Amino acid sequence: MTVQTMLLALSEGFVTTLAIFAVTIIGSMPLGIFVYFGKVSRIAPIRWIVEIYISIIRGTPLMLQLMVVYFGPNLIFGVSLPSNWRFIAVAIAFIINYAAYFAEIYRSGFEAIPKGQYEAAEVLGYTKVQRFMKIIIPQMIRNTLPSITNELITLVKDTSLASIIGTMEMFTRAKQIAVAPHTPGMWAFVAAAVFYYVFNYIVAIIMAKLEKKFQY
Amino acid sequence: MKVLELNNIEKSFGDLTVLKDISLSVEKGQVISIIGPSGSGKTTLMRSAAFLETIDKGEIIYNGNKAAWMEKGKAVYQKNLKPFKSCFGFVFQQFNLFPHYSVIKNLTDAQMVVQKRSKEEAFSIAKELIEQLGLSGKENYRPSQLSGGQQQRVAIARALAVKPDILFFDEPTSALDPELTGEVLKVIRSLAEEHMTMVIVTHEMAFARDVSDHIIFMDEGFIVEEGSPDEVINNPKEERTKAFLGRFKR
Ligand SMILES: Nc1ncnc2c1ncn2[C@@H]1O[C@H](COP(=O)(O)OP(=O)(O)OP(=O)(O)O)[C@@H](O)[C@H]1O
Ligand SMILES: [Mg+2]
Secondary structure: OOHHHHHHHHHHHHHHHHHHHHHHHHHHHHHHHHHHHHHOOOOHHHHHHHHHHHHHHHHOOHHHHHHHHHHHHHHHHOOOOOOOHHHHHHHHHHHHHHHHHHHHHHHHHHHOOOHHHHHHHHHOOOOHHHHHHHHHHHHHHHHHHHHHHHHHHHHHHHHHHHHHHOOOOHHHHHHHHHHOOOOOOHHHHHHHHHHHHHHHHHHHHHHHHHHHHHOO | OEEEEEEEEEEEEOOEEEEEEEEEEEEOOOEEEEEOOOOOOHHHHHHHHOOOOOOOEEEEEEOOEEEEEEEOOEEEEOOOOHHHHOOEEEEOOOOOOOOOOOHHHHHHHHHHHOOOOOHHHHHHHHHHHHHHOOOOOOOOOOHHHOOHHHHHHHHHHHHHHOOOOEEEEEOOOOOOOHHHHHHHHHHHHHHHHOOOOEEEEOOOHHHHHHHOOEEEEEEOOEEEEEEOHHHHHHOOOOHHHHHHHHOOOO
């Protein structure tokens, strides 16, 4: 195997890695808002359910959660699953997992907003929705951006966990290349490391730009 | 004409009754200062008038329209308080400016979003206030880039921008360094000269005496004594008023 074919194989894996990353963000960041609302809900049973969910997600490894989502439906219910189930399972597990963490981040972001901000908007006559959208959300975003950056950098690295159920993302590819005969071996891992590093570097730059934009 | 009437207000937090049968009325153009020891209920009274606290008993009337009244021994509120919120402006001790908005946006946003004024109108009102309160050149600054005194002047401008009938101040200079209180008091003084209707909770006795038409001394949830500045501050009748004012003499 030449260096070119190795890089090509890794790039293919990288596309899947990127897809896991994107799908997780698109799914878990909005879902996290709803989880947060559940957590502070006035209805006690909703709060309990959300508490239990968050505590299970935080208390168990993502790798295990991936296995449960991937094998669970078949092992428990005996259902046969579509051919692309592997990627769907990865998406579900990652979204459910990251939503719990984002909910916690949002919570601290909301809690950091002084009561006076709500009161100032209230006496000025803003409706609850206007107050939330115009006054509270922008401050919450700014409060949480540093934590979100951390979370995204963790996510870039966590995508490699999808390898445990055989997803053909970059880490799985690197492993295959490294153990196959007549390959650049160790260099596959080095190349993969560079991919991850550069990816995270770009994430960090974008987030720094965003943080600057929301700075006040 | 009465801009605000509070009749027989009662308010408790749990077992603690903080306001006990408080009545006061504010005439158009009048400046009233509320003084009294810490915990006497001054802030709670003002927050109740601004609907930031819910009263248990009594009436709240703006310009002759009832916002809250008694029904079956309890205070009930008008369902839609929005029209009443345009009657007053509130200046907080901690300013509470919107940190993510520039000065100009702090002054125009509510005008456009709540009062539904056009952008042109909102900006021209804001620009006039910026000039009037000595904030020229700061239009595009964020609150964090301003001194405490400037921030409080922006907060006063924000409250004035909606063109309220009455302005409430809750210790507007208490969060400021002593050298910055002067500029804020000067602004309030000039508003008084223009006959802006105001209710001011303050610990600045000399200021209260100079600027007010009427002074209310509160203690433990009651209005203990009220009258002209001369009556209340220079010649108090009640022992509790004398004791309180004695602390400010040196
Ligand atoms: N949200 C609240 N919950 C419970 N008790 C409260 C609340 N707000 C105020 N109190 C109590 O009500 C009483 C009156 O408080 P208030 O803030 O109105 O006093 P104040 O006259 O403004 O005092 P200060 O001069 O210190 O500002 C105090 O005993 C205070 O502890
Ligand atoms: Mg107070």
